[in-house]
Amino acid sequence: MSGQSGEQDFVAVEETCSGHALCWMEAPALFPADEQGYNALRGKGPVQVSADKAGDAMRGAEVCPERAIIFHRRDPE
Amino acid sequence: VTPKCPVDWFDHHSAEHAADPGAAAAQMLQGPPVKWSDRYGGFWIVSRYADVVRVARDDASFSSRQDFPDEGVSFTGVTIPGGSARTIPISLDPPAFFAFRRLLNPVMSPQESRKLAPMIAAYADWCIDRVIESGSADLVADIASPVPAITTLRLLGLPLDAWKIYADAFHNSAASRPGSPELAQADADAARGMDLVMDMVRRRRAEPKDDLISKLARALVDGRPLTDDEIRSVCYLVLGGGVDTTTALIAHSLQYLDEHRDLRPGLLADPGKLHAFGEEMLRVHTPTQALARTATIDVEVGGQLIRAGDRVMLFWAAANRDPEEFDDPETVRIERHTNRHASFGFGIHRCVGSTLARTEFAEVLSRILTRMPDYELVGTVVRYDSVGTINGLHRLPARFTPRTRSGPGGPPPADLTSLEEGKAAS
Numbered sequence: 001m002s003g004q005s006g007e008q009d010f011v012a013v014e015e016t017c018s019g020h021a022l023c024w025m026e027a028p029a030l031f032p033a034d035e036q037g038y039n040a041l042r043g044k045g046p047v048q049v050s051a052d053k054a055g056d057a058m059r060g061a062e063v064c065p066e067r068a069i070i071f072h073r074r075d076p077e
Numbered sequence: 078v079t080p081k082c083p084v085d086w087f088d089h090h091s092a093e094h095a096a097d098p099g100a101a102a103a104q105m106l107q108g109p110p111v112k113w114s115d116r117y118g119g120f121w122i123v124s125r126y127a128d129v130v131r132v133a134r135d136d137a138s139f140s141s142r143q144d145f146p147d148e149g150v151s152f153t154g155v156t157i158p159g160g161s162a163r164t165i166p167i168s169l170d171p172p173a174f175f176a177f178r179r180l181l182n183p184v185m186s187p188q189e190s191r192k193l194a195p196m197i198a199a200y201a202d203w204c205i206d207r208v209i210e211s212g213s214a215d216l217v218a219d220i221a222s223p224v225p226a227i228t229t230l231r232l233l234g235l236p237l238d239a240w241k242i243y244a245d246a247f248h249n250s251a252a253s254r255p256g257s258p259e260l261a262q263a264d265a266d267a268a269r270g271m272d273l274v275m276d277m278v279r280r281r282r283a284e285p286k287d288d289l290i291s292k293l294a295r296a297l298v299d300g301r302p303l304t305d306d307e308i309r310s311v312c313y314l315v316l317g318g319g320v321d322t323t324t325a326l327i328a329h330s331l332q333y334l335d336e337h338r339d340l341r342p343g344l345l346a347d348p349g350k351l352h353a354f355g356e357e358m359l360r361v362h363t364p365t366q367a368l369a370r371t372a373t374i375d376v377e378v379g380g381q382l383i384r385a386g387d388r389v390m391l392f393w394a395a396a397n398r399d400p401e402e403f404d405d406p407e408t409v410r411i412e413r414h415t416n417r418h419a420s421f422g423f424g425i426h427r428c429v430g431s432t433l434a435r436t437e438f439a440e441v442l443s444r445i446l447t448r449m450p451d452y453e454l455v456g457t458v459v460r461y462d463s464v465g466t467i468n469g470l471h472r473l474p475a476r477f478t479p480r481t482r483s484g485p486g487g488p489p490p491a492d493l494t495s496l497e498e499g500k501a502a503s
Contacts, residue, residue, distance in 0.1 A: 016134070018427040021187040025352070025435075036179065037186035037432070065417040066134075066424075 010046040010072040011057040017042040017068040023060035030056045031069075039068070046072065081113040088116055089157070089367060089390075089465035090254045098366060098464045102394040103407065111381035117158045117255070120369065120388035121381070124395035126402040126419065128379045132370060132391055133423040136170060139370035139389060141426060143168035155368045155426075156466055157390055158255050161264050162271075164317065165310040167426060174425065176298040177311060181429050184232060184289050190432040193228065197437050200227045201444035202483050209448060212479035215472050216445075216452070221327040222248065222320075224441050228433070229319030233312060234288025235277055242270045247320045252461035252469060259462070267313070274312045275305060289315065315430075323434045325364040325469035326355070327441050332473060333358060333409070334446075335454040340411075345446040348439065354411045355438045360418035361409055363394035366468050368422065393419040394468070452477040 011030075019038045023031040030053050032040040041047055049057045054073070061069040087101060088094060094101050105112065105124040112122045123132055132139050143154025145163065153159030154168040166177035183189065204223050208214035226244035227237050235243075249263035278294050285291035293308045303311075334341055344351045372387045383389060396419040398406040403413070421428035428434070445452070456474040461467065 016424075018424060019182065019186075019429075020421065020427060021432050024187050033187045035186065036182040038182075062415045063417070065419075065421070066427075067417075 007074045009049040009051070009054045009057065009074050011041070011049050011061070012046045012070045012072070013039045013041040013044070014066075014068045014070065015043050016066045017064075018066055020065050022063040022065065023069055026059050026063055027053070027056035031060050042068070082109060083115050084112045084122070085115075087112075087114055087122070090463040092462070095460055095462060095464045098394060098468055099361070099398070099407075102363075102366075102392065103398050105392055105395040106399055109381070110379035111383075114390075118153075118388065120157050120390050121378075121383055122390045122392055122395075123378060124392045124399070125379060126396040126399035129391050129393065129396040129419055130423050132378060132389060133426070135376075136174075136425055138372060138374055138376045140170050140373050141168050141174075141370060142170050151386070152371045153369075153388070155370070157367075157369045157388060162267070162313050163306070163310040164314040165307055167314055167318075171425065173298075177307075178425070178429065180293065180296050180298075181289075181311070181315070184292070185430050185433050187432045190436045193231075193433070194436050194440055196231065197224065197228055197440040198444055200224050201441045202448075205444060205448050206482040206484050209480050209482055213455075213474070213476045216331050216454075216475050217324065217328050217470055217473045220441065220445065221324045221331065221473070225323040225327075225434075225437055226320040228437055229316055232289050232319070232433075233274070233277075233315060234281065234286055234290045235274065239270075239273065242266070242273070243316050244320050244324075246270050247317050248324065248469065248471070250317070251321045251467035252463060252471065254463045257462070267316075270316070271309055271313055274316075275309055278305070278308055278312075318428070318430055319433075321467050321469060322364040322428075323430075323437050325467055326358060326362065326434065326438055328470040328473055329362040329364075329468070330355065330358045330438070330442060331445065331452075331475075332454065332458060332470065335452070335475075338453075341446050341450060345443065345450075350411065351439055351442060352435070353413070353416070355435060355442075356416045356418065357409055357411050357413060359420040360397045360403070360416060362468055363397050363418075363420050364468055365420065365422075365428075366394040366464060366466060367392045368466075391422075393422065448480060448483070449475075449477040 017039045024033045034040045057071045061071040110125045114120055123129055141155050142152040144152045166174045201224050204220045208219050222244045223240055226240040230237050230240055246263055246266035250267055253260035253263055277290055281291040282294045344354055367390050370389045372383045372385050374385050376383050400406050421431040452475045454475050458473055459471040461469045
């Protein structure tokens, strides 16, 4: 599992985010919305996710209708 | 070139289709993935989830543009057949699309939509107060229709007690078959409602307030103010999208909960479960059943060559039943692990009001399940004559144990604006 070493999980939000805001409903702290309603991380590249937020990040990726959220789980090896 | 194999059994505006739209959606997934209809000037039907996503996202190859007769060209926008009124920004392509969409996004953002939740609950309570002592109501006409209409009027900054003008006109417009006298009447009624909107636009130009009409009256696109026709077209779309689709979602959900009463306490107790239930109702009933595009180039979809200029239907309701995306798609399963349904569309034209619709759904369901926990449907459920674009219900007659009003004594306030000010002050 993640968090067992110094390495981190990452999440990236692609430009295809179109503002459904389902990730925001799942985890508003991890996925804040900008004033246009898009994910504020859209197009910002990979962002580190702390171990306690990995579940939120994964769930956000799962609910996104546009598949715009990419969750990179650190390889447990 | 693949030959066109017309599906002659399919007419999305027919009475046969309205009787069981889900069956037609499921049938469309059988056989060749992209089918052809000779009706309404001819159009392709795209049904598979992956194909619908692909077309919706490719806004360069598939245009949403609608031209009108005085403009000479032939693009007919996002419905089949094309609508009679101009709608902005849904029937614009980039870059003009984005200039207008940027004006709408902030007023219906997730943060702003959630702020409206207490007000929407108050509108629901006002509606329930008007029927709660009698023990009987039409759950569409008395609650599911007025709450979204009142909410939409508030967003725009129109007088709230005019809600029925807009609710009736836009429901009847969506419900009526192309070419019918009912549609002509509804379009005329909507046009009269739009004249009232334009009166308000002129007033807000002189004396702006904090509402969408004031914002549109002062906004710039490409460095110039919006024309009256553009403002009218934006307001028409906000009203059309705001008053009808959410009503359909709430109505179908109330009908489902009549048949599954055991679910009611659990939904009321758990907002997460209520949200998931709403998503599954959105998937199964697909309030906006289908929209359309026009191909701008020769392009292949699902093995089918589509020619530049061809019309293409995006059959959201069929995509929502695609077993490649949804396990056991014909079964209502509230606890689906993921439910990335197609009901709000995909890509740049994704429904701008999706979060507001979800907020309205949650508030209205919560108030009904709290105050009318034992409602049961009686009599005949009346569907729209056509569910080709909007899968709506006209009537849901119900009875329930009478209770007292929640508001202060006396009749419900005729002027909802005063109700709003009272709530804001408290």
